[in-house]
Amino acid sequence: MTASLGGRELAAGLRARTAETAAALAAAGTPPRLAVVVATADESSAWYVRSIAKAAAGVGIGCDVVDLGADASTAEIRTSLHRLSDDAAVHGIILQTPLPPGVDVADLTPAIAPAKDVDGANPASLGRLAAGLPAFAPATAEAVLALLDHHGVALSGRHAVVVGRSTVVGKPAAHLLLDRDATVTICHSRTRDLPAITRQADVLVAAVGRAGLITAEHVSPGTVVIDVGTNPTADGGLVGDVDPGISAAGLTPVPGGVGPVTTALLLQHTIHAAGGP
Numbered sequence: 195m196t197a198s199l200g201g202r203e204l205a206a207g208l209r210a211r212t213a214e215t216a217a218a219l220a221a222a223g224t225p226p227r228l229a230v231v232v233a234t235a236d237e238s239s240a241w242y243v244r245s246i247a248k249a250a251a252g253v254g255i256g257c258d259v260v261d262l263g264a265d266a267s268t269a270e271i272r273t274s275l276h277r278l279s280d281d282a283a284v285h286g287i288i289l290q291t292p293l294p295p296g297v298d299v300a301d302l303t304p305a306i307a308p309a310k311d312v313d314g315a316n317p318a319s320l321g322r323l324a325a326g327l328p329a330f331a332p333a334t335a336e337a338v339l340a341l342l343d344h345h346g347v348a349l350s351g352r353h354a355v356v357v358g359r360s361t362v363v364g365k366p367a368a369h370l371l372l373d374r375d376a377t378v379t380i381c382h383s384r385t386r387d388l389p390a391i392t393r394q395a396d397v398l399v400a401a402v403g404r405a406g407l408i409t410a411e412h413v414s415p416g417t418v419v420i421d422v423g424t425n426p427t428a429d430g431g432l433v434g435d436v437d438p439g440i441s442a443a444g445l446t447p448v449p450g451g452v453g454p455v456t457t458a459l460l461l462q463h464t465i466h467a468a469g470g471p
């Protein structure tokens with residue numbers, strides 16, 4: 195029987211502590227504020243931004259959605275990110291993707307002040323993370339570690355296999371696991387014989403974006419599996435990268451696993467950026 199390693203209880207606890215600190219910061223004259231820069235008409239992005247704004251309101255963090263329109267240029271978006279980076283009343287900045295055609299996210303993330311980079315998007319943040327220096331990690335990668343800790347999964351000396359090497363999830367998750375003394379293997383689309391590698395994992399992190407990529411043949415009975423994938427289904431639902439029928443020691447559900455913890459950590463990062471503990 196595979197244990198379900200849910201994230202909702204952990205997320206609620208994180209949000210409760212964040213709300214307390216947000217109230218204390220506001221009482222001391224620093225109401226915490228998050229800005230989300232949007233340049234797309236994409237409906238799933240709009241849904242995600244609404245959910246962040248709602249979650250922020252729920253813990254007493256102000257949230258400005260800065261909508262620059264789906265035809266915004268690189269220069270316009272960069273100017274907005276510089277303005278928000280210089281605005282003392284704004285503590286956290288998120289640049290929402292997708293961006294307009296021809297606009298490259300890598301040209302823009304360096305314009306987010308590292309002190310306000312609550313989703314670890316600036317390459318300087320990933321560089322600091324890789325160097326073992328304090329930095330905001332991408333919230334999704336940190337959510338992987340938070341879930342493992344919450345469910346009491348030991349990491350030191352154990353083999354963690356991360357499938358996916360993006361700068362937002364796979365690479366930072368691998369660095370965070372390495373920081374916790376796991377032995378880390380990173381797999382990607384060119385990896386040969388993926389099941390032979392993933393079967394060796396004590397902890398398996400799937401961060402690909404392909405429904406059902408990880409099946410019974412990829413998993414050993416003692417493996418703890420964190421499913422980061424979010425893949426929309428034809429009926430408007432959401433499924434992960436992992437076949438929920440696998441036999442493993444534990445598996446995070448989709449939805450209700452990594453997602454809520456990610457949002458809660460984004461809010462916690464904003465509080466830290468505002469000077470909270």
Ligand code: NAP
Nearest residue numbers: 334358359360363382383401402403422423424452453456
């Ligand atoms: P991404 O940038 O598209 O990266 C996907 C990675 O998967 C790439 O490194 C790619 O390898 C690898 N890959 C593709 N096909 C593969 C295969 N057949 N076997 C092994 N590896 C393969 O995606 P991402 O931004 O990291 O996101 C990954 C998933 O996480 C998506 O489903 C996304 O929606 C989800 N996500 C969830 C949250 C949350 O809060 N729950 C937040 C962020 C992302 P190459 O590098 O070789 O191309």
